[in-house]
Amino acid sequence: MNAAVTVPPAVGTALLDDFSLEMTGKDVPKLEEAYDSIPAGTRINVTFLAGEDLGTRLAAARAVKRLGFVPVPHISARRLPSRAHLEEFLAGLARDGTAENVFVVGGDPARPEGPYEDALSVIRTGLLQEYGVRHTGVSGYPEGHPVIADGTLWSALTDKAAALGAGRLSGDVITQFGFDVAPVLGWIEAARARGVDLPVRIGVPGPAGVRRLLGYATRFGVATSASVARKYGFSLTNLMGTTGPDRFLDALAERYDPARHGVVKVHFYTFGGLRATSEWVTGFRARG
Template sequence: MTGKDVPALEEAAGGIPQGTRINITFLAGEDPGMRLAAARAVKRLGFVPVPHISARRLPSRAHLEEFLAGLAADGTGENVFVVGGDPARPEGPYEDALAVIRTGLLQHHGVRHIGISGYPEGHPAIADRALWSALTDKTAALGAERLSGDVITQFGFDVDPVLTWLEAARARGVRLPVRIGVPGPAGVRRLLGYATRFGVASSASVARKYGFSLTNLMGTTGPDRFLHALARGYDPARHGVVKVHFYTFGGLRATSEWITTFRQGHAQA
């Protein structure tokens, strides 16, 4: 969710299991007060807030400390997700997520669990070698600080690169649980827009596997086929602990209702 999505979360709350982890984005147009208010709302409704910290959007160390202190005061800062962020150049002293983790400020303000990012299909602006180095370095930093963590991946439409990436991550010593990014149900045009923005493969063959057509952009599609394919290909011995993380491109309520329906159908199968 974003800081502006509190009303949408309140509307969807009845269909979301208590204790669900809900990530709160760190967008350029939202101030710290809005993010803190969103985290408080998540907690009030019975969920686990996971505020994002965007390293390159932090203008100063003081700004980071103020945000963390606010989370700690509200009891919403035990779980955070730290990411480099979109700006090509840092707006302050932090080049990447690792730089934030290494400050020691997170644990000083009561953070106990840190999420980090993973990119099964790569990143349009970062070389694969740098992505792997960042992942292993952040994993090592969490271990050295005795912090728990997990990896949340960029979403995708094709299971094959996800499973290949998982196996490669385990071979590199990454033992953290991995939450595979899954797009909630949304309009095809919107999904393709996000895919273009984040460098996600959306060729005709990939689209057919996922369940939509590039020639019909007016429909809505969900990740049914993707999740079934992930379950079929998953091998705990090779892929480790794997969960899912839903990107609510089509809205919080639509995603929560889709998940409930999918679970019910799977339980009856």
């Protein structure tokens, strides 16, 4: 871990207040183990992974709510085999009282498994509002996407923001994680210039093994040059250690300007575990 330094005020208040976490449908036991280390009311996203069925996803959202947190179930557009399947999922969420907040993403399959090409096509169905959704998160890619052109990404983001507004849904943007603050803040400024004024939750990896982080970075097209790794706080030649986002958040606090960047929060990808991430956040905020 990096040496402790004084936490800039922006990190201690605006940026790390109301942080969010991410878990999979199979992480309920880990969430139960970690619940006493996570602030009540924390937003917890529940991913929509291949190999997890409807019951697993619904049960995870129920567990998040039962433990006093705010469930944010994911809807993966390209993994939906039919409109009926989407309605079944939304109806289950509504029945359980876990439908108010969702996150809609295109998803990984190269070809859609059903009628939905992307997140926008799900948002435009009007089904989210019909089943009680009030807040919808969408994705953002500060360093681009491995298989989607930048122009397409920008069009998708502006179209999704417009569709949320037209559908009277509040929303936010959760970004892919990265190791360098500069492209993230530059991307946010570019989004604001394009009229996207949704709050942005900057994706940040929780503390995890360097090898694991690099594996995810390769999968998602995140830049990992030697200079970027050094800036973040690890070495590409020593993959056995564990690293946290100390330097990233310090740099973010130093450069974040509400007048230019708007509302910004932090979303933690819990690659190293829910408890490890939540305890790390508590320790980081307590530095002085």
